[in-house]
Amino acid sequence: MKNKVKFTRMEQKMTQEQLARRVRVTRQTIGLIEKGEYNPTLQLCVAIAKVLGKTLDDLFWEVE
Amino acid sequence: MEKTWIRFLLPEDEYKRRTMLVYFAEAAILQLIAVIALIVISRFELIPLDGVIVLMLMMFGTVAYVWIRYILSGMEFAEIMTEKAYRRERKLVVVKSSTYFLVFNGMISLYYLFGPMEVSLVEGLMVSSLGALLLFVTNFISLRRSYQKNRELID
Known part of the structure; x- marks a missing residue:
């Protein structure tokens, strides 16, 4: 699933490690989500969105 | 959960x-x-x-x-992203396997000294040495796979 997690995280000058620690997953999981190789649960999507100060739409809604 | x-x-x-x-x-x-x-x-x-x-x-x-x-x-060592971390973890794998090898071989030798065992000392030592080898090989493969996977996911 395509998403804007990496773009938003880099925009906020946050590392994968920092984001991973704040949402209580491993850095590998964040890497997999950013590459679109793992579809996180809604619970994790919400946690990521809260940490990055965005809505689910901002991060995970695909726009053509 | x-x-x-x-x-x-x-x-x-x-x-x-x-x-x-x-x-x-x-x-x-x-x-x-x-x-x-x-x-x-x-x-x-x-x-x-x-x-x-x-x-x-x-x-x-x-x-x-x-x-x-x-x-x-490749998900066991999820935080191993850099060459430095990989080398450090590889050393730890060697230390863990060597410790297992020494502790178990020592324990088997001690048991053998204090009383008769159903299996011979050589057989006991071979089993524990195989255990140590298996521990090393599996940990090493897991570490290598994790590092390869993580390298593709890094920032």
């Missing part, structure tokens, strides 16, 4: 947890297929079967399946 009584077997990380659940499910399906095959074999007496050995093989096979899938998945 999923509502299941096997929660105590599952890792904290979401990706690891869900992947492990898939491996457990695959192992359960394979076990079911093996049971069906064994029923057919025993019903038609195609091969003489020893019940205890068959059950032990099934138990070993199930554990081995989940273990091998976990090692090859």
